Amino acid sequence: MSDMQFGPSKALTFGIELELQILNRRDCDLTRGANDLLRVIERGKSKSDIKPEITESMIEVATGIHERYADALEELRAIRDTVVTAADRLNLLIAGGGAHPFQHWHERKIFDTPRFKQISALYGYLAKQFTIFGQHVHIGCADGDSAMYLLHALGRYVPHFIALAASSPYQQGVDTAYDSSRLNSVSAFPLSGRAPIVDRWAGFVTFFDKVRDVKVVESMKDFYWDIRPKPEYGTIEVRVFDTPLTVEKAAALAAYVQALARRLLIERPIVVDDDLYLTYSYNRFQACRFGMDGLIIDAATREHVTIHQDIVATCEKLAVDAQELQSSAALDQVALWARERLNDARWMREQYAQTESLADLMWKQSQYFRTGA
């Protein structure tokens, strides 16, 4: 048996990681700039964690560990200002969004580190097609068992997360018809999908040892699951969000997950069994394809409900939790988005309709990211 310990952390703390796009100002295509950008930022001595991602046109920023929505939002805004200021000096633009609408993946250059080179060698063109941009939300768990429980319980809400954050309607120059086309790119990887159905940490370690012994994986990093445990942080990591167009939205989405986690850990409403994932893939597809208008099926109650209605209902149930966690403002915002069926994919399609230029759309996205409004 391996010695993979779940390092406990304070329950319901959270942290946010965002993968951001680096664009040139000429035609708003992705461009190589991570290296130069990081150097300028390093010299500014930002306290936050800003690091390279797999290609040179991507940069990943991360907050520290937070308990309150307001603090996370404040840090995210500070990070955004640091990155945007540095980008200005280098004639680069920074934007949110789950995918670049017209980049050609063969033009991407893999960032020069051993791990990224190895991924590129193994996955070939998939690694470059993986130039997609996501938000990861970590939720702290007191122990491994509650982490596994929370991981499976949150599965029911994955369609909410997808629909709220969806911001990748365009890829390779065309409207994909999906609100989140990014998740289709993730699905091409053999180790994507969801975690195995075990509700105890010990059970998970047994599973992990088996796949490692047959040499399918070397570490947890090789799994590209929608939600995966991160034992060294003592968290579970929700990975289905497209990077929203603004950091304000990113913070609100994290607050939504935090409030949900609180409710689920208090109520413990589900049983982790085989039926849990009966409708999972179907619901996930509906959210990717139709966004807020997707139709999901609750495996337990067998009810059909649109995603936006389900989000509004959920927000109402979470009112107490939001109050307790001081995130009512964020939850009100989430409910409002759902009521208006407004996500970033819709915003992008509306902007595109005005000028029919994807370059112009990216320009507007970068300005939207800069100001948050």
Added chain:
Amino acid sequence: MNPADYPFLPAWPPALTPLAWVAVLLLTAIVVGEATRRWLRISRVVGYLLVGAVLGPHATGVIGADTLATLRIFSDIAVGLLLFELGQRVDLGWLRRNPWLFVTSVLEALLTLAAVYAVMRLFDVRPVTAAAAGVLAIATSPGVVVTLVKDLRAQGQVTERVILFTALNTAYAVVGLALIVGWLHFESARASITIAHPLYLILGSLALAALLAAAMILILRLFGRQLTFQLAITVSFVLLTVAAASALELSVPLTLLLTGMLGRVFDRDRHFVSLRFGQTAMLFVVLLFALAGAGLNFQGWLAALPMALGFIAARYLGKLVPIMLLARPSSLTVRKASLVQLGLTPMSGLALLMLHDLTKQAPLLAQDIAASIYLAVAILAFAGPLALQFALVRAGETEEDAK
């Protein structure tokens, strides 16, 4: 056998039309260029230049001086496309967001001018002539920069800064040359011309460029963003710019650069899709470099060598100092700054063109330095692409598989 019995047969040797020479030059240049790229792993541009230099009137003379003159129209088109594209790639707003770049650019030009002037004076060259040499030294070859950046599909800070500085120093050199010519008139003729001529050149070029750029954007706005249509429109406007600027005796390079820059500035709604002349321009670019090669002149190279080397060293130093000193303030590592300065090495067709103009305007003035500058340009025409390629590869800004 009497040839008169077979009147359908051609005369022997057959008379060759200019088209035949275009074909010969193109074919040889493309093959040699591809060979240089594939086997020597250096830029195709070097191969094109080499073919031109070998076939040109100053070496084997396979292609004579009068044929060169007939083919001039092709290199005019190529220069037009490349300068326009260079102008389009320049983002003047960057100078506002990072003012140290503007300072660097101005100092780079002034110090190059000063250093070359000083060296020329050491060789007892007259002050006006020394200043003319200094002005010529400011410019980096726009053709080499744009072609190599596209060939290597380079992106990044070194690439962007080489492009920016090249566009600016080309503009400075063109304006500077106009001032020098004005100075010449001052020495020989009326004082009013001294001021009026450069003024006409600069303001006239600016006005023409603004007019053309505005017209171009208007058409693009009316007809949408279809790539092939845009390409055709842009090429037509480039030709129009070249024709109008030379008809009005304005500066062709300056007008082209400005049309490109202003086209970008006026394009508020981003009607320009990403403009790549790539395939269309390729044939013209091959001819441009082959013809530039044919224009290279090594005559009396031994006597001209010391001054040529002095010119090259002074130019190098003039660009090195400000770029390195202002690396940090302009948000670049010193290592990358050294690569930027290396990337500014190329001199080529534009320098020949300016030298040609100078000789035309002031034959006596130019003759002191012509041989040395020709030699210096010849050296930098070959060394420049190598230096630029080295810089972009070392900066890690080229495509992995583009060799």
